[in-house]
Amino acid sequence: MKKTNKPISSLRRIKLICSFSLFILFGFGVQGQSLYTLKGIVKDYLGTPATGVTVQIKNTNQGAITDFDGNYELNVSLEPGDYVLVFRQLGLSTQEVKVSLANQTEVVNDVEMAMDILGLDQIVITGAGALTSKKQLGNTISSIKGGDISQSATVDITGALSGKLAGIQVTQNSGDPAGGISVRLRSSSTVNGSSDPLYIVDGIIVNNNSVDVLGTTSVVQNRLSDISPQDIDRIEVIKGAAAAAIYGSRASNGVVQIFTKKGQSGEPVITVSSSVNFNSLRKERAYNDEPFEWASTDITVLDKVEATRYNYQDMIFNNSTGTDHYVSMSGGKGKTDYFGSFSYLENDGILKSTSYQRQSGRIRVNQEINDWISASFGTYFSTSKSKDQPNGGYVAGVLPTILFSDNTIDPTPDADGNYPTMTFYPNILEYIETFDYSQKNNRNISDLQLTLKPIDGLKVSYILGYDNSESTGNTYVPIGTTTIDLGRASNTTVTTSQFNSDLNGSYKFDINDIFTSTTTTGFSWQADKTNLSSISGSGLALGVKTTNGAASITTNESRSERSFWGGFLQQTFGISDKLFVTGAIRLDGSSVFGADERNQFYPKASMSYLVSEESFWKDTFGETLNSFKVRAAWGQAGNLTAIGPFDRLSNYAAISIDGTSGLIAPTELGNENLRPERQTEIEFGVDMSLLNDRVGVELTYYKQDIEDLLLARTLSPSTGFGSRVENVGTMTNKGFEALVTATPIQSNDFSWSVTGTFSTNKNEVNNIEGDQFGIGNFGFSVAKNGEALGVFYQGYYARNEDGSLLLTDAGLPQREKGSYDADGNPVAERDANGQPSGANLSKVIGDPNPDFIASLINEFKYKNFSFRMQFDAVQGVDLLSWDTRMLYRFGGGEQTAKELRGESVRGTGTANFSIAESYIEDGSYIKLRELSTSYLLREPIQGVDSVKFTLTGRNLLSIDNYSGYDPEVNMDAQSNGSRGGVMGLVPIPRVVKFGVVATF
Known part of the structure; x- marks a missing residue:
């Protein structure tokens, strides 16, 4: 906030005019009450100015944020009387200051805030409109500041979560400019459904679907990429079944609550930021650079001839740039505050002919109607488009062409523009220069919220939310390519609309001086509709890129609707503000299940005990262990999204024969008796701070038991069907999470803070019919x-x-053979010559689930300088590298070079090609995920509050043993169970970003 002794500059006049215009636009006026100025300076436990502290008049929407000198100022219209100012910031203990307003017009209160390294005083959201302090919770809830999100140099919000919380695994599945990202809170909880957490933006359940509109899995985007990270105020993450007690069973995989910025009372504040980023290929893969090739295809012939070899990587990758521009304006007066922003992002990919653009804007207006009714309206819109290339996984593409090619062919077109044939896929330059793959996305998220506080302790809130997203993919393959001689064009559009309506109430009162009671109840209704339409044509007319020029056209259309509903009742008792006991019951239902099974009850219980508040603790351990909290939680939840809207039915397929329509019987029999998968979770933990609150430790153990998994069971042929989905199968997850935060050095000019996380999870599936699928x-x-x-x-x-490879007479490796015993275990067999005999054998050869994930963050601040370094580690994970497999055989890889040099027997690569174990690789890595520094200029010129310069690097270094580009990617994109496959994927780029942020 600005100091009142400054003269009114021209810029300030402009801001006041803008503020007044916004009030006129939204039709809000200032109510006629006494005008007061509440001001002061807020300092932290070191006596230094506390920047960014939220100062709010309790039980109202009126508040302010401290400036860089710790100053706050509220100009408010209030009735004379007694009020309470609440001072809050992550990492500092919440302070409440009583204020009496009478005849004086200016009230000054200076505040010094103590350290809260565990965040026990932090007010968190545990449901739609439900507020509680973290110390009351029996389950873990973690928070991330918006600044840590916006400064992480990511396009997608979810990418910035990596390494910042315990028990969360974030994987960027490809290096495309808007490549999809997978988030797992703890682990998978289903086989056929989704294990993604529930995403909520300002109380609105939003769509984060990963829709393939191009027919190429590796370039699927997340829809959270529609939201600008710079609009984020904070993110709160709730893990496990505890999240489902309030938000319902759709939150059985946890909840990611995203809170966007909002205005505060005071004169307008304008923030402008601009950045430029530089993207580059972090690592080049080894290729065949031997200037020879085999004279014969006979592997027994070792004669070589000279050959020119090409590094195709230099032809398809390039350094690229991107820009991100953002402007916001916020403020308020009286009982109205507002926030508006607009952003524009453009980012080119390191793979040539790929790019991503996004434009977005947001408006949030909060209005206190009277002493007990307030309203809030927000709307967010974005539009984006990307230029893509088919790549990886199960389709042809630029990188798959390289994998399947011997790199002795120059891909440059001849004088007539004809591209030489490289393999059975199109030429790599032909893709880049003639193919047209693009996506367009439009998004709108809007909400209307009402809050009523008719009597002391009673709060009623209502939220109506709407989220609409439309994704359109267009593809064009020119005439004359290797794969499609006659050319092809397609258009696919997927539209998803989501609605949610939540009514919640809470009543809190003091039973006596010792006991407090908080009762919360609510009801929610959610619905979504998805429409898909596509048209594809082949045999294009010359020069035509659309399907109306195609000789053969196929169409597809599908529609689906779902609805979810639920109600809950939760009761919390507090004893002496140190022991809290909570019990809850919830009813959840979903239209995807049959009438007899769609409604299910799910209970929850939890306990939180601040042992360090007891006198015996203070007298014994208090000086060493400053605070000590034990907690426990137990709860159940159902998976309401493991099947689709019509999967419980026998779905007949339409067919047309000679112009007559008909139906084809399905192979899967319907089952109206399906019930939701049920998850039961128990969690124990301790939170402690020690050494004068310099070190904070959170430790959690959890166990999840999932039963009634929805899986297909094989049926007898006499039924006329092949299978039926039934509630069979079980799954367990057991894990441990640790979060350690320390401040080894804290002084007025210099500080050093360290944050470390460690998480491990053991997953196991059982009771699957037929043992596996x-x-x-x-x-x-x-x-x-x-x-x-x-x-x-x-x-x-x-x-x-002795464990060494059993080679053939020619010195080549070979696959194991034999038979299986009664328990299904492979048993190796040998013939008279000691060579493998019998049938080819298989076994578990790798596990893509990590043994543990960890991170280490160091932050240093010296006066106006700051420095941050974050390492992420994923250890004990295996990859199935199809890249390695293809390079074994098709000549362009290092294996062929070794054979040409005589370092290995000719034919070794071809032999390895047929043995899956040969392309299982260690996918463990330690990444320098983020490296950033910044410098803050305070009031550099009149009218400018601050200018901040930032320099950020992302994915700068990876310590791993993987032979490919990056062990983090995954060819099945955001798939739930299929992880760790790598084939022809764009590597994650190294990013260096320079930015400037100015506040006026």
Whole structure:
């Protein structure tokens, strides 16, 4: 906020005019009450100015934020009387100051805030409109400041979560400019459904679907990429079944609550930021650079001839740039505050002919109607477009062409513009220069919220939310390519509309001086509609890029609707503000299940005990362990999204024969008796601070038991159907999470803080009929009894008793053979010559689920300088590298170079090609995820409050043993169970970003 002794500058006059215009626009006036100025200076526990502290008049929407000198100022219209000022900031203990307003017009209160390294005083949202302090919770809830999100140099909000919380695994599945990101809170909780958390923006359940509108899995985007990270105020994450007690069973995988910025009373504040980023290929893959090739295809012939070899990577990758521009304006007067913003982002990919653009804007207006009614309206819109390339996984593309090619062919077109044939896929330059793959997305998220406080302690809130997204993909393949001689064009549009209506009430009162009671109840209704339409044409007319010029056209259309409903009742008792006991019951229902099973009850119970508040603790351990909290939570939730709207039915397919329409019987029999998968979770933990609140530790153990998994069961042929989805199968997750925060050095000029996280999870699937079934990676990823979801099950090397490879007479490796025992375990067999005999054998050869994930963040601040370094680690994870497999055989890889140099027997690569174990690689890595520094100029010129310069690097370094570009990517994109497959994917780029942020 600005100091009152400054003269009114021209810029300030402009801001006042803008503020007045906004009030006129929204039709809000200032109510006639006494005018007061509440002001002061806020300092932290070191006596230094506390910047960014929220100062709010309790039980109202009127507030302000301290400026860079710790000053706050509220100009308010209030009736004379007694009020309470509440001072809050993450990391500092909440302070409440009583204020009496009478004849004086200016009231000054200076405040010094103590450290709260565990955040126990932090007010968090545990449901739509439900507020509570963190110390009352029996389950974990973690918060991230918006500044840590906006400064992470990511396009997607979810990407910025990586490494900042315990128990969360964030994976960027490709290096495309808006490549999809997977988020797992703890682990997978279903086989066929989604394990994504529920995303909520300002109380609105939003769509984060990953829709493939281009027919190429690797370039699927998340819809949270529609939201600008710079609009984020904070993010709160609730894990496990505890989240579902309030938000419903759609939150059984946890909740990511996103809170956007809003205005505060006071003169307008304008923030302008601009940045430029530089993207580059972090690592080049080894390729065949031997200037020879084999004279014969016979592997017994070792004659070579000279050959020119090309590094195709230099031809398809380039350094690229991007820009991000943002402006916001916020303020308020009286009982009205507002916030508005607009952003424009443009980012080119490191793969040539790829890019992403996004424009977005947001408006939020909060209005206190009277002493007990307030309203809020917000709307967010964005439009984006991307230029893409088909790549990876199960389709052709630029990088797959390289994998399947011998790099002795120059891909440059001839004088007539004809591209030479490289392999059975199109030429790499032909893709880049002639193919047209693009996506367009339009998004709107709007909400209207009402809050009523008719009597002391009673709060009623209503939220009506709407989220509409439309994604359109267009593809064009020119005439004359290797794969499609006659050319092809397609258009696919997916539109998803979501509604949610939440009515919640809470009543809090003091039973006596010791006991407090908080009762919360609510009801929610949600619905979504998805429409898909596509048209594809082949045999294009010359020069035509659309389907209306196609000789053969196919169409597809589908529509689906779902609705979810639920109600809950929760009761919390507090004893002496140190022991809190909570119990809750929730009813959830979904239209995707049959009438007899769609409504289910889910209970919850939790406990939180601040042992350090007891006198015995203070007298014994208090000086060493300053605070000590034990907590426990138990709860159940159902998975309401494991099946689609019509999966419980026998769905007949339409067909047309000779102009007559008809139906084809399905292979899967319907089942009206399906019920939701049920998850039961128990969680124990301790939170402690020690050494004068210099060190904070959070430790959590949890166990999840999921039953009634929805899986297909094979039926007898006599039924006329092949399978039926039934409630069979179970899954367990057991894990441990640790978060350690420390401030080794804290002084007025210099500070050093450290944050470390460690998480481990053990997943196991059981009771699957037939022992296992394939779920991705060409069937190599399976759900198998007694194993973690998605383990790799395939062929492996034949070995001698000492573990060395059993080679053929020609010195080549070979696959193990034999038979299976009664328990299904492979048993190796040998013939008279000691060579493998019998049938090809398979076993579990790898696990894409990590043994543990960890992170380490160091932050240093010296006066106006700051420095931040973050390392992320994923350890004990296996990859199924199809890249390695293809390079074994098709000549362009390092294996062929080794054979040409005589370092390995000719034919070794071809032999390895047929043995899946040969392309299982260690996917463990330690990444320098973020490295940033900034410098803050305070009031550099009149009218400018601050200018901040930032320099950020992302994905600068990866310490790993992976032979490819990056072990983090995944060809099945945001798939739930199929993880760890790598084939022809764009690597995650190294990003260096320079930015400037100015506040007026």
